[in-house]
Amino acid sequence: MSENDCWAVLGMAPTADEREVKRAYARLLKTTRPEDDPVAFQRLREAFEAALWKLDELNQQPPAPVVVPGERDPAEIEAEARLRPHIEKLAELNEQGTRDEAMAALELVLAEFGLRDEAARDPVLWRLFEDGMLWVCCDIAANHDDFLRAAVQLFGWTKPGNWLLERDPKTVEWLQLRLQEAEALEAVDRLLDLAELGNERQAAEQLSQLADGELLVSVDVRHLFEAELMVGLSEFDPVPTGLAAHAIRLFGWQRDHRHLEEYHPDAWREFSRKVAVLRFLASAAE
Amino acid sequence: MIIGIDLGTTNSLVAVWRDGQAEIIPNALGHHLTPSVVGLDDQGAVLVGLAARERLITHPQLTASVFKRYMGSDRQTRLGAQSFRPEELSALVLKSLKEDAERYLGEPVSEAVITVPAYFSDAQRKATRIAGQLAGLQVERLVNEPTAAALAYGLHQNEPESRFLVFDLGGGTFDISILELFEGVMEVRASAGDNFLGGEDFSEVLIDGFIEQVGKPHGITDKMADPVRYQALRKQAEQVKRALSGNEQVAFELNHEGETLRWVLDEATFQKLCEPLLKRLREPIEKALRDARLKAIDLDQIVLAGGATRMPMVRKLVAKLFGRMPAMNLNPDEVVARGAAVMAGLKVRDVTLNEVVMTDVSPYSLGIEVSEQIAPGRFQPGFYLPIIERNSVVPISREQTVNTIADNQSALHVSIFQGESRMVQDNIFLGELTIPVPPRPAGQISVAVRFTYDVNGLLEAEMTVGETGEKHRLVIEDNPGVLTPAQIEERLAALAQLKIHPRELLPNAQLLARADRLFQQTLGEQRQWVSQASAHFQALLEQQDEAAIVAGRQELKQLLDELEGEGWL
Numbered sequence: 001m002s003e004n005d006c007w008a009v010l011g012m013a014p015t016a017d018e019r020e021v022k023r024a025y026a027r028l029l030k031t032t033r034p035e036d037d038p039v040a041f042q043r044l045r046e047a048f049e050a051a052l053w054k055l056d057e058l059n060q061q062p063p064a065p066v067v068v069p070g071e072r073d074p075a076e077i078e079a080e081a082r083l084r085p086h087i088e089k090l091a092e093l094n095e096q097g098t099r100d101e102a103m104a105a106l107e108l109v110l111a112e113f114g115l116r117d118e119a120a121r122d123p124v125l126w127r128l129f130e131d132g133m134l135w136v137c138c139d140i141a142a143n144h145d146d147f148l149r150a151a152v153q154l155f156g157w158t159k160p161g162n163w164l165l166e167r168d169p170k171t172v173e174w175l176q177l178r179l180q181e182a183e184a185l186e187a188v189d190r191l192l193d194l195a196e197l198g199n200e201r202q203a204a205e206q207l208s209q210l211a212d213g214e215l216l217v218s219v220d221v222r223h224l225f226e227a228e229l230m231v232g233l234s235e236f237d238p239v240p241t242g243l244a245a246h247a248i249r250l251f252g253w254q255r256d257h258r259h260l261e262e263y264h265p266d267a268w269r270e271f272s273r274k275v276a277v278l279r280f281l282a283s284a285a286e
Numbered sequence: 287m288i289i290g291i292d293l294g295t296t297n298s299l300v301a302v303w304r305d306g307q308a309e310i311i312p313n314a315l316g317h318h319l320t321p322s323v324v325g326l327d328d329q330g331a332v333l334v335g336l337a338a339r340e341r342l343i344t345h346p347q348l349t350a351s352v353f354k355r356y357m358g359s360d361r362q363t364r365l366g367a368q369s370f371r372p373e374e375l376s377a378l379v380l381k382s383l384k385e386d387a388e389r390y391l392g393e394p395v396s397e398a399v400i401t402v403p404a405y406f407s408d409a410q411r412k413a414t415r416i417a418g419q420l421a422g423l424q425v426e427r428l429v430n431e432p433t434a435a436a437l438a439y440g441l442h443q444n445e446p447e448s449r450f451l452v453f454d455l456g457g458g459t460f461d462i463s464i465l466e467l468f469e470g471v472m473e474v475r476a477s478a479g480d481n482f483l484g485g486e487d488f489s490e491v492l493i494d495g496f497i498e499q500v501g502k503p504h505g506i507t508d509k510m511a512d513p514v515r516y517q518a519l520r521k522q523a524e525q526v527k528r529a530l531s532g533n534e535q536v537a538f539e540l541n542h543e544g545e546t547l548r549w550v551l552d553e554a555t556f557q558k559l560c561e562p563l564l565k566r567l568r569e570p571i572e573k574a575l576r577d578a579r580l581k582a583i584d585l586d587q588i589v590l591a592g593g594a595t596r597m598p599m600v601r602k603l604v605a606k607l608f609g610r611m612p613a614m615n616l617n618p619d620e621v622v623a624r625g626a627a628v629m630a631g632l633k634v635r636d637v638t639l640n641e642v643v644m645t646d647v648s649p650y651s652l653g654i655e656v657s658e659q660i661a662p663g664r665f666q667p668g669f670y671l672p673i674i675e676r677n678s679v680v681p682i683s684r685e686q687t688v689n690t691i692a693d694n695q696s697a698l699h700v701s702i703f704q705g706e707s708r709m710v711q712d713n714i715f716l717g718e719l720t721i722p723v724p725p726r727p728a729g730q731i732s733v734a735v736r737f738t739y740d741v742n743g744l745l746e747a748e749m750t751v752g753e754t755g756e757k758h759r760l761v762i763e764d765n766p767g768v769l770t771p772a773q774i775e776e777r778l779a780a781l782a783q784l785k786i787h788p789r790e791l792l793p794n795a796q797l798l799a800r801a802d803r804l805f806q807q808t809l810g811e812q813r814q815w816v817s818q819a820s821a822h823f824q825a826l827l828e829q830q831d832e833a834a835i836v837a838g839r840q841e842l843k844q845l846l847d848e849l850e851g852e853g854w855l
Contacts, residue, residue, distance in 0.1 A: 026469030029643045035427075035741045038681035045645075045679050173609050177583055180609075217606040219571055220582045252569070258576050 009047035016058035087132035099144040145182035184225040192232040195240045204246045227263035234271035288397040290626025295354040296457025299623035300383040303631030306638035308624040311390045314792040324378045325349030331785040334382040340799035346513035358410035373413045377420035398423040399630045403459040404430035404649045405479030412768045428742045432463035434625025435591035448586040456592035458484040462574045470641040476577035476677045477649035478570035485594030489523040500549045557599045577677040588612040591621045651676040655701040655710045673737045685736040694725040719760045
């Protein structure tokens with residue numbers, strides 16, 4: 001299918017709007033059913049896939065953060081105005097600052113607005129602060145792990161019965177995943193440190209335990225763990241043979257490594273090159 | 287009328303699309319589930335369903351179960367003096383379901399949609415079609431089981447757009463499908479699975495545990511050695527599996543040489559033993575997510591299908607794998623059959639389904655064997671060249687061109703495989719064809735190999751020789767697991783000779799078979815009760831007084847229910 005045929009088949013002008021593409025496809029599909037006219041269906045399907053591919057290219061910019069407006073009383077507006085610069089500062093430090101800077105700033109806000117003491121704090125201010133923190137935690141991709149942990153702890157978002165769990169379970173799922181991922185990344189760091197110190201056997205043992213443990217049961221957490229472990233290993237020269245071979249076996253990378261390649265193509269190339277050299281040396285030695 | 291059938295490893299169901307909804311059709315006993323068990327009664331007539339399942343223990347040589355696992359192979363099962371292929375045993379189950387549907391609908395039924403595991407191979411799919419044919423059903427469509435489950439769920443979705451994953455752990459097979467729903471389109475994004483992982487394997491784990499803990503000290507070392515005992519163990523394992531939940535202790539019991547052997551265990555012990563099975567659930571999930579280019583967090587819902595998802599340990603694992611609780615608003619035993627009924631409705635263009643279109647994928651790659659150049663002028667055969675990549679939307683037609691590798695090569699051998707491995711020896715062989723080519727220098731002759739894969743998951747291959755334009759089609763028939771049309775005719779005639787136990791007498795047969803089984807499983811006083819009650823009921827049957835039979839049936843059933851605690855169906 002040539003460059004712009006897909007739009008003609010779909011009967012629409014080129015667009016970056018995914019919903020519009022899906023709508024056009026769905027409408028045509030109802031008169032071009034796969035079981036009735038395989039040839040026409042395949043043409044439609046190819047056009048649909050091509051269009052999705054193109055709009056993926058067009059949609060590289062991330063969406064802007066959402067600010068929630070609403071009816072408020074003047075006291076609330078005033079409190080928000082006082083709080084806002086601090087929230088923005090926290091967001092900024094999370095994106096560009098160090099972990100310590102972000103944590104210190106959080107402590108500062110808690111102290112300055114008297115929010116530490118549950119009995120003494122202003123409930124309106126506390127609610128606004130919670131909203132602001134939720135925005136920081138969900139919209140800033142680069143949150144420091146400790147910052148996120150502190151926030152989740154502070155507001156109890158993942159605890160049963162929390163308002164957030166009732167109103168927006170998806171966000172809670174996301175936060176929980178994010179916390180588990182932080183733990184998994186720390187585990188990767190510990191393994192790599194061990195390997196660096198030459199304790200490869202111990203690292204391999206720990207890796208076995210991790211692979212069977214609770215933390216890596218979640219498919220998403222395991223996915224990230226595997227990918228970061230591969231990236232970490234690719235940076236060694238030479239690669240710690242035993243640990244790399246163990247990881248390959250445990251996670252079945254010889255069977256399926258698409259997720260690793262997709263996560264970091266350069267690191268994957270490096271990793272497989274180094275592992276291949278090792279394999280070659282090992283077979284030469286035999 | 288077209289019916290939808292879930293032809294399961296352990297149980298089968300039949301359903302129909304009527305008045306804008308899926309209805310499960312009850313069998314002669316009034317049950318939704320018909321055990322996929324076939325046997326011969328003492329007069330040599332065919333028994334299907336619960337009655338046959340009861341006789342698994344008392345008459346193991348005359349009864350067959352879990353034959354779905356052998357679909358697509360030519361394994362023979364002996365029942366008394368006769369032997370049956372897996373598709374014939376399946377046909378007998380289908381026939382019984384067809385009859386149930388005809389009674390229920392009050393009209394003849396000749397067409398069906400049948401579900402198959404998404405991961406079923408070409409040969410297994412063909413065998414399923416033939417089973418339908420042998421049962422007098424034209425199979426209008428084969429639908430992947432998780433896709434059917436998704437159809438049943440998708441129809442009840444209020445969200446205009448959503449993505450969900452169907453986790454289908456049945457009696458013998460495990461399937462994963464990821465679906466996206468938008469604007470009335472139900473699109474399967476990816477399917478993956480394991481054809482040899484299901485609830486039956488969890489039962490086997492319990493049997494093995496029992497043999498290890500209690501059997502061996504009492505001289506039982508081989509679970510299969512005695513077919514009667516093996517079936518008793520299976521039944522007990524099934525009961526224990528259902529009872530194990532939470533902290534409760536459950537006893538696994540077996541009568542052995544006049545004493546009752548007991549193994550008491552709890553769910554934690556069972557789970558530990560099942561660890562290797564639970565681990566096997568992960569790979570298909572990861573594969574399907576990667577194929578669909580999605581993360582688990584992107585999914586809106588996890589849907590459970592298949593009876594084995596009732597096990598608490600499976601549910602807990604699913605919750606952890608995906609970081610959320612699975613949806614459970616439809617009965618997991620029935621959801622596939624309901625989806626089959628929806629598909630049947632779609633097939634006949636039921637007006638209530640006008641706005642729904644479904645697209646499915648091929649769950650595995652299809653390709654040919656090629657030789658690769660390993661050094662100048664040196665070729666090594668045995669490599670796999672995929673032509674249709676797995677999880678492509680079907681129907682699909684794709685082409686690859688291959689060239690001759692030797693000077694004056696006069697023929698080209700095309701072998702077709704299904705699978706994902708780089709070497710063809712690790713993939714499943716589907717068929718082969720040798721085509722003549724004009725002799726030319728190496729590499730000068732090209733052959734275009736086109737694969738066309740249809741909505742039912744059936745494959746056609748067409749080879750076109752570049753220079754001559756000569757075309758060759760490959761009809762994959764040479765498979766040991768697939769019957770030829772002539773063999774089908776022959777088998778149809780053989781099946782027509784079989785006596786089928788009359789449907790209206792099935793409730794009586796089932797009850798007597800159950801009493802026989804209980805006689806074997808109980809001891810002492812209980813045994814006496816069973817024996818007397820059973821003899822009394824048999825006497826009633828001989829008197830042929832319908833009212834007395836109905837009353838007697840009720841009485842016997844009550845006694846057996848009491849003896850067994852709760853019925854396990």
